[in-house]
Amino acid sequence: MKKLTLLILVAVMALMWTPVLAQSDSVKAALEAYNQNLPEGYGTISAEDVGTALIERTPVLLDVREANEYAEGHIEGSFNVPIRELGKNLNLLPDLNAEIIVICKGGGRAMLAQSSLNVLGYVNAKTMKGGFSAWVGEEFPVSTEPFVPEAGTAPEFDADLLAAVDSYLSSLPEGYGLVGVTALAEELAEKELVLIDVRSEAEWNEQGYIAGAQHIWIDEFMAHQDMWPADKNTEIVIYCASSYRGGIAMTMLKLMGYANVRNVTGGFNAWVAEGLPFEGGMPAAEFDLPTYLTDYVAGLPENYNALRVTDLEAELAAGGDLFLLDVRSPDEYAEGHIEGAVNVPIETVADNLALLPALDANIVVYCGSGHRSAIIMEVLNLLGYTNVRSLLGGTKAWMTSELPVTDVPTTVEPGTMPAVNADVLPLVAEYLANLPAGYYTVKAEDLSAELAESPVVLIDLRTDGEYAEGFLEGALHIPFADFMTRLSEVPTTGPVVLYDNPTHRSTMAMVMLQLLGYTDIRVLAGGSGAWTSAGLPLVTE
Numbered sequence: 001m002k003k004l005t006l007l008i009l010v011a012v013m014a015l016m017w018t019p020v021l022a023q024s025d026s027v028k029a030a031l032e033a034y035n036q037n038l039p040e041g042y043g044t045i046s047a048e049d050v051g052t053a054l055i056e057r058t059p060v061l062l063d064v065r066e067a068n069e070y071a072e073g074h075i076e077g078s079f080n081v082p083i084r085e086l087g088k089n090l091n092l093l094p095d096l097n098a099e100i101i102v103i104c105k106g107g108g109r110a111m112l113a114q115s116s117l118n119v120l121g122y123v124n125a126k127t128m129k130g131g132f133s134a135w136v137g138e139e140f141p142v143s144t145e146p147f148v149p150e151a152g153t154a155p156e157f158d159a160d161l162l163a164a165v166d167s168y169l170s171s172l173p174e175g176y177g178l179v180g181v182t183a184l185a186e187e188l189a190e191k192e193l194v195l196i197d198v199r200s201e202a203e204w205n206e207q208g209y210i211a212g213a214q215h216i217w218i219d220e221f222m223a224h225q226d227m228w229p230a231d232k233n234t235e236i237v238i239y240c241a242s243s244y245r246g247g248i249a250m251t252m253l254k255l256m257g258y259a260n261v262r263n264v265t266g267g268f269n270a271w272v273a274e275g276l277p278f279e280g281g282m283p284a285a286e287f288d289l290p291t292y293l294t295d296y297v298a299g300l301p302e303n304y305n306a307l308r309v310t311d312l313e314a315e316l317a318a319g320g321d322l323f324l325l326d327v328r329s330p331d332e333y334a335e336g337h338i339e340g341a342v343n344v345p346i347e348t349v350a351d352n353l354a355l356l357p358a359l360d361a362n363i364v365v366y367c368g369s370g371h372r373s374a375i376i377m378e379v380l381n382l383l384g385y386t387n388v389r390s391l392l393g394g395t396k397a398w399m400t401s402e403l404p405v406t407d408v409p410t411t412v413e414p415g416t417m418p419a420v421n422a423d424v425l426p427l428v429a430e431y432l433a434n435l436p437a438g439y440y441t442v443k444a445e446d447l448s449a450e451l452a453e454s455p456v457v458l459i460d461l462r463t464d465g466e467y468a469e470g471f472l473e474g475a476l477h478i479p480f481a482d483f484m485t486r487l488s489e490v491p492t493t494g495p496v497v498l499y500d501n502p503t504h505r506s507t508m509a510m511v512m513l514q515l516l517g518y519t520d521i522r523v524l525a526g527g528s529g530a531w532t533s534a535g536l537p538l539v540t541e
Contacts, residue, residue, distance in 0.1 A: 087166025208281025470538030494520020
């Protein structure tokens with residue numbers, strides 16, 4: 001009887017054990033196939049690109065936040081399936097090839113859902129980076145009207161694989177397995193954790209890593225299971241640069257049966273931003289301002305980012321996104337300004353970058369004459385703004401053309417300051433804050449008197465053709481395009497007066513020289529045109 005009971009028990013155990021082996025093999029094969037074909041960019045898509053996609057095509061928008069989060073606001077046309085219920089609601093999704101954009105609050109939950117869908121065979125599932133918060137940050141429209149798609153029939157899945165995915169998602173803990181960097185640092189001080197860095201080898205070597213971490217690149221994660229802990233109850237924390245690749249690794253480990261896996265919110269970037277210690281990494285290269293300025297000049301367009309009044313008038317008439325920045329004093333602004341312009345006095349621009357739009361926004365800067373605006377145009381360029389121009393002649397030229405001004409102010413709410421060049425920001429902030437009255441300009445009559453009494457180095461920055469038509473006597477000719485490559489010809493101490501026609505290129509050269517430490521550098525207000533208008537001569541020999 002005991003022998004029969006033992007045989008029955010063995011048979012029952014065999015029946016119980018066989019599906020577990022089948023499930024493990026099925027899941028492992030699906031994960032290995034997924035890992036070998038990770039999508040470009042790991043399946044992430046920006047909120048801006050999602051907005052474009054909704055104009056160009058009709059992707060499926062899957063919001064995996066909780067029902068109350070969805071009800072408070074969501075992208076129009078998105079439907080809600082809380083992440084823990086996703087495995088049981090796949091009949092709401094279209095076929096395996098459909099473009100599915102997964103949305104949560106910040107991107108963490110979405111990546112868990114996306115990677116789970118990818119493992120099941122949804123080859124075009126993506127995660128919206130930054131989640132719904134990024135969508136709102138772009139000031140895109142939101143809705144509170146729920147959208148419920150028509151249910152269909154879910155694709156045929158391997159039963160064990162589907163069960164594993166559903167079990168994983170439905171049992172996600174509070175917080176969805178995410179841990180913040182501060183909490184992680186406190187834990188690491190108190191106990192031992194298995195810390196796995198899934199960034200690339202280059203990131204590990206060049207940027208450094210958290211002490212005690214082991215490195216397994218996400219692209220080869222399943223191929224290095226020998227590096228995983230043998231005990232599946234081991235406490236494991238994954239991190240990448242931000243958290244998206246960490247979410248993929250977390251999904252792989254959980255589906256392979258690891259019970260205690262978490263992913264670092266914000267990843268290594270958040271760790272460093274919090275000022276927490278790390279090891280390794282290459283020392284940051286010392287910022288080379290002369291080279292940076294040389295490259296800047298070489299990359300300037302033919303018009304050196306100058307804009308004429310007629311062209312601005314045409315752009316404003318055509319409509320479109322154009323941010324007008326008036327850098328005059330508040331009193332000047334109040335007396336009359338171009339409609340829609342926002343006033344940020346020149347001295348305060350570096351402290352008010354949160355009032356400006358994105359780094360690639362279309363920005364036109366103006367002042368009274370074009371000199372202060374050229375300073376700010378160049379400063380913004382050096383900070384990383386890519387589409388900033390200065391209005392030649394400023395409001396003087398605008399009103400001379402009998403174009404309208406208003407005294408009704410335009411205000412904007414501060415946004416998020418963009419990630420400008422951190423090496424340049426302190427340099428230009430100090431420079432702008434210490435600008436003198438007159439902004440280093442000298443009038444033609446005053447320069448003429450000064451030349452009669454003492455030596456002044458004059459530098460003509462115009463082109464060869466402009467210079468040949470007449471120049472200030474004794475001027476050294478250095479075309480602006482060659483200016484940074486011929487710095488050795490410029491005295492490091494003044495007095496030096498730069499000019500062109502009108503004042504634009506000379507202002508740009510002045511700023512560069514002063515940032516480099518040159519002293520007593522000024523520009524001829526109005527350039528060679530103002531010189532001749534004052535009845536002063538040019539020479540041709």
